[in-house]
Amino acid sequence: MTPRATPMCPDDRRTALVTATLPLLLEHGRAVTTKQIAEAAGVAEGTIFRVFESKEELVAATLEHAFDPEPFLADLRGIDPDQPLRDLVSALVKALQDRFRGIFELMTAVGMSGPPPARQHLANHRELAARIMADLLAPYADELAVPVEELVRITRLLTFSGSHPHISEGRTLTTDEIVSTVLDGLRAKDS
Structure with a gap:
């Protein structure tokens, strides 16, 4: 079981997830899974969907950040x-x-x-x-x-x-x- 994530405001959580996603995109491309992202960010998979509507929205936010x-x-x-x-x-x-x-x-x-x-x-x-x-x-x-x-x-x-x-x-x-x-x-x- 993934330990409970440290409480953060939604903007900080979004930033942490984007930061965790970037190296995974470089490694796996768009095939990266939300499970991999959650593990890299040290959160439960459901935490992603509290601040992003979908994996695609998280990927888009990560690309926006990288550019x-x-x-x-x-x-x-x-x-x-x-x-x-x-x-x-x-x-x-x-x-x-x-x-x-x-x-x-x-x-x-x-x-x-x-x-x-x-x-x-x-x-x-x-x-x-x-x-x-x-x-x-x-x-x-x-x-x-x-x-x-x-x-x-x-x-x-x-x-x-x-x-x-x-x-x-x-x-x-x-x-x-x-x-x-x-x-x-x-x-x-x-x-």
């Missing part, structure tokens, strides 16, 4: 701006890779081909992320052959495609490969 851009934007804002250009671009690429890979892995696990309907408006978050990145890179504008905004665009595109296992034909790019391509190009040094 929330705010933690990623906070990561970008937390990057140290007072580091050399190469280190700064590396930090930006690493943050982008972590975000993209996490989303790609989850989408593959649950059979998604795009963001959940509630996240179709992600363009404004992409613009905000681009602005944060551009602000971080602005002090180095004189060292760049292109405007800062163009460096951000190219870095994001290369990181997205180079981090996606299907687009990259299973040969994803490392942070260093992306940074070197963006900052140094692919031309031989004595050309």
Whole structure:
């Protein structure tokens, strides 16, 4: 018998169940059971249905949580701006890779081909992320052959495609490969 769950308000219980569900979705996809979720959350199976109408509603809430851009934007804002250009671009690429890979892995696990309907408006978050990145890179504008905004665009595109296992034909790019391509190009040094 599952021990009685610690009393929580419904919002806290929802959050705890979403947190327990995310790794299970990555492991089992949509085939995850409410029994597995309850065990991972340390609650009785019926507890799930006190705060969610169905397993599908819990899965949708978990996907919504996983696609929330705010933690990623906070990561970008937390990057140290007072580091050399190469280190700064590396930090930006690493943050982008972590975000993209996490989303790609989850989408593959649950059979998604795009963001959940509630996240179709992600363009404004992409613009905000681009602005944060551009602000971080602005002090180095004189060292760049292109405007800062163009460096951000190219870095994001290369990181997205180079981090996606299907687009990259299973040969994803490392942070260093992306940074070197963006900052140094692919031309031989004595050309």
